[in-house]
Amino acid sequence: MVRDNPRYAFSCSAFSPHTFLIIETHDVYSEHPYIYAILRPETNTILLIDTGCGGVSSRPDVEVKVLRDFLETVDIPSNHDRPLNDGGRFGYIVALSHCHYDHILGIEPFCVGSNGAARIVASSYDPHFLSPTHLPEHSLCNFLHIRLPRYTPVLVPHFHRIAAPSTSDGLQDLGFTVLHTPGHTPDSLAIWDEKESVIYIGDTLYEEEPIIFPNEGSIRDWLDSVDFLILFIKDRQVGQPRGTVIRVSCGHATAFKEALPVLQGAKAFIEAVVSGREQARTRRFKRGEVNAEYGQVGDRFRLICPERLVKEASGALR
Ligand SMILES: [Zn+2]
Structure with a gap:
């Protein structure tokens, strides 16, 4: 477990050998968002659920502020003392539980890279809500005077199955189902991980x-x-x-509890x-x-x- 190391903007703990909770511990907004990294080594893919606040820390001594750097360079004891995505060998899929700033500010570094840009998944429930015209307001970036990060999500329907590119026949099912759960925001979504029996529900x-x-x-x-x-x-x-036991994990405060x-x-x-x-x-x-x-x-x-x-x-x- 990487707990509150002052060198990192994040802590990391394991729920299972392939499922990790990353908490942005000292963000200047005091959101302490929960980010989840789920590895599917058999498909060389890592699913990231949300990306946090962008690593802007209230502690002056933080060295690793970029989530992608944390994933690719910081040794995690519960991952055999290796980074979760050692050297960036796994391709990323990023699912955004919704568009609020504390879930999207860490996304830009995933939109570029030698290993290809991440596929970014968001809800298609209300495309108007996520349109470039409205996103600065709906993400709360305007309200907080933060620059909206640049990213282009693929809007997916209710019950969408997340798949990874495979070398042979195009796509490989990863065992994740996206569910539309409007309420907190129109674009709120949940992700059901059928392999680990965990449902991720963002800020619902x-x-x-x-x-x-x-x-x-x-x-x-x-x-x-x-x-x-x-x-x-x-x-x-x-x-x-x-x-x-089916467990629930949330965008803040609650992770891996009986759902x-x-x-x-x-x-x-x-x-x-x-x-x-x-x-x-x-x-x-x-x-x-x-x-x-x-x-x-x-x-x-x-x-x-x-x-x-x-x-x-x-x-x-x-
Ligand atoms: Zn929110």
């Missing part, structure tokens, strides 16, 4: 840190997406070998907010809207969102 929800909706979010859509994910997981559980209790707990909390049983504790103005905060430090689930989204969702319940 997580524990302890506040679940956040921007102005462009929808709690109504979120409730539908979480219901869909719960059903999807229950369906997959039927086919699992006895004793297999159903996390999803069902978050759903119950958001429903309590929408029904008025959970009251706002504080309010503040952000990006032109009144945002309310529900829950408090120490609670398993918390929420910060425009109050309008709660009203819209409660109106839909009636």
Whole structure:
């Protein structure tokens, strides 16, 4: 485990021999985004889920700030003391859980390289939302006065299977399914890894840190997406070998935990907010809207969102 080494902007720990959690530990935005690297050595491919904040660290002594450099040059004890992508021998596929800045700012170095540019996968649910005209605003880069990184994603449909190029017949299935899960943002997606029985859900929800909706979010859509994910997981559980636990990993705070209790707990909390049983504790103005905060430090689930989204969702319940 590379834990909080002051030389690196990232820490890295293993969930399994081929699945790793990388945390950007001291980003200046205090987002501490979770990035996942999943190796498929049999296809010479590495799937990266999100790319973090670009390595801009609050610590002055950080030497390795670029995620791609971290993956290709830093020895990881839980990977036999070798870098996860030693010398860049694996080709990259980058899946973006959504377009917020803390998930895309590390992407540019993957768009070039001797080993070919990465294929970048994003949701096709709402192409307008991801259009070059709107992305500076929807990524929150405008709000934070950050330059939008240059990248061109391939927009993929619901239930898209991620494949890698193969030498013989064109494409090789990697065992990942992309699922559209609008709510946090219209382009939010989840990735189901059927080999490791893990579902990656980005910022849809997580524990302890506040679940956040921007102005462009929808709690109504979120409730539908979480219901869909719960059903999807229950369906997959039927086919699992006895004793297999399906786990959930998120864009912040929660990784590799038993999926159903996390999803069902978050759903119950958001429903309590929408029904008025959970009251706002504080309010503040952000990006032109009144945002309310529900829950408090120490609670398993918390929420910060425009109050309008709660009203819209409660109106839909009636
Ligand atoms: Zn987000």
